Amino acid sequence: xxxxxxxxxxxxxxxxxxxxxxxxxxxxxxxxxxxxxxxxxxxxxxxxxxxxxxxxxxxxxxxxxxxxxxxxxxxxxxxxxxxxxxxxxxxxxxxxxxxxxxxxxxxxxxxxxxxxxxxxxxxxxxxxxxxxxxxxxxxxxxxxxxxxxxxxxxxxxxxxxxxxxxxxxxxxxxxxxxxxxxxxxxxxxxxxxxxxxxxxxxxxxxxxxxxxxxxxxxxxxxxxxxxxxxxxxxxxxxxxxxxxxxxxxxxxxxxxxxxxxxxxx
Numbered sequence: 001x002x003x004x005x006x007x008x009x010x011x012x013x014x015x016x017x018x019x020x021x022x023x024x025x026x027x028x029x030x031x032x033x034x035x036x037x038x039x040x041x042x043x044x045x046x047x048x049x050x051x052x053x054x055x056x057x058x059x060x061x062x063x064x065x066x067x068x069x070x071x072x073x074x075x076x077x078x079x080x081x082x083x084x085x086x087x088x089x090x091x092x093x094x095x096x097x098x099x100x101x102x103x104x105x106x107x108x109x110x111x112x113x114x115x116x117x118x119x120x121x122x123x124x125x126x127x128x129x130x131x132x133x134x135x136x137x138x139x140x141x142x143x144x145x146x147x148x149x150x151x152x153x154x155x156x157x158x159x160x161x162x163x164x165x166x167x168x169x170x171x172x173x174x175x176x177x178x179x180x181x182x183x184x185x186x187x188x189x190x191x192x193x194x195x196x197x198x199x200x201x202x203x204x205x206x207x208x209x210x211x212x213x214x215x216x217x218x219x220x221x222x223x224x225x226x227x228x229x230x231x232x233x234x235x236x237x238x239x240x241x242x243x244x245x246x247x248x249x250x251x252x253x254x255x256x257x258x259x260x261x262x263x264x265x
Contacts, residue, residue: 011042016147030105037098046129049088051080057121067101117244119151153197167256178263185260193247202239218257
């Protein structure tokens with residue numbers, strides 16, 4: 001025996017976007033605008049349509065929500081129905097509509113362990129109506145849609161210079177405050193911290209200006225160390241990879257090198 005069948009669009013379709021995109025990447029502190037679009041693909045009018053959205057994720061800042069939906073704080077669920085959206089009372093064939101909500105992303109990752117990484121924000125939406133198109137064996141018409149949004153991690157770099165050379169195991173020489181035509185040595189510290197994601201292929205660089213010289217004394221808390229290019233005056237530190245939350249849980253990656261500067265003015 002054989003049978004032929006066709007797959008048609010859902011009688012009551014539903015799509016979800018955030019900031020006008022289906023693949024948006026969020027950042028800490030972002031303002032997110034979710035738009036839920038729905039359409040009647042059937043030849044009957046749907047009555048008493050209800051639309052529900054549930055937000056799942058540690059980084060949602062729920063006190064910042066702006067929407068006309070009813071909000072259940074216990075389940076983090078939003079509900080649009082005839083009581084707050086009159087257009088849902090009757091939804092004609094071919095008709096389209098949309099609802100929206102705005103919410104902010106928290107300004108910091110809730111990191112407690114090294115394994116706390118790869119954060120995402122998920123919206124689970126559904127639309128339903130007690131109206132059922134003719135020939136459909138169901139108690140109600142319903143459609144489901146889920147949108148998962150990744151949250152970009154952070155890479156933080158800090159640079160400081162010190163007169164002390166203790167970090168390199170030897171004292172820096174030269175007068176301080178600097179004196180004309182005399183050389184003073186400084187120790188430069190670069191630190192790199194990661195938040196929320198594993199990071200790879202990091203390149204950190206800086207240029208020595210006129211009067212400054214690289215002495216060749218350098219060390220690092222990881223395997224790679226800064227390298228100096230005398231032709232360009234550039235110091236580059238290439239880091240193949242760092243795990244998430246290095247510097248938040250435990251010490252950051254740190255490189256230390258010595259420079260000297262002669263004040264000619």
